[in-house]
Amino acid sequence: MKFLSQNPSETKKIGEKIAKKAPLVLALKGDLGAGKTTFLQGYAKGLGVKERITSPTFLILKKFPIKNNYFVHLDCYRIQKSEEIIALGFKEMVNKNFIAVEWPEKIKNILPEKTVFAFFKIIDRNKREIIII
Numbered sequence: 001m002k003f004l005s006q007n008p009s010e011t012k013k014i015g016e017k018i019a020k021k022a023p024l025v026l027a028l029k030g031d032l033g034a035g036k037t038t039f040l041q042g043y044a045k046g047l048g049v050k051e052r053i054t055s056p057t058f059l060i061l062k063k064f065p066i067k068n069n070y071f072v073h074l075d076c077y078r079i080q081k082s083e084e085i086i087a088l089g090f091k092e093m094v095n096k097n098f099i100a101v102e103w104p105e106k107i108k109n110i111l112p113e114k115t116v117f118a119f120f121k122i123i124d125r126n127k128r129e130i131i132i133i
Helices: 008-019 036-047 083-087 090-094 104-110
Strands: 002-005 025-029 061-066 069-075 098-102 116-122 128-132
Touching: 002 008, 008 036, 008 128, 025 036, 025 104, 036 069, 036 098, 036 116, 069 090, 083 090, 083 104, 090 104, 098 104
Parallel strands: 025 098, 025 116, 069 098
Antiparallel strands: 002 128, 061 069, 116 128
16 A cells, blocks of 8 residues: 655554554654654554554653553664564564564564565655555
8 A cells, every 4th residue: 555645644644544454563664754653643543542652762662552452662773683672572462462663674583474564755844655565
């Protein structure tokens, strides 16, 4: 699926729409400022998260309760080895939670086979191209 967002509000709405078909693991790729966290704000809302979503860059992982499981937001920007994420319980989390991974290339060797990828491209100051495969 390919989307063209004209502004951050549209990016959130796209995220909310994708949450209706939520994959268990969603990997987001794009430059800093490309809209990944903005998209995840809408995605999390679509999953039923009530809390405000911010990038967990310095925390690496944030968990938000939803229904009978969690929405887990990982930011692997500061990760050196995938073992760091495994030590946080990644393998156990994957089986029953909705997980969004920013900077997934840092842990590509442990991502499940059915991971869905979202690619973000900056077109101009507000406009973003989002491709989900």
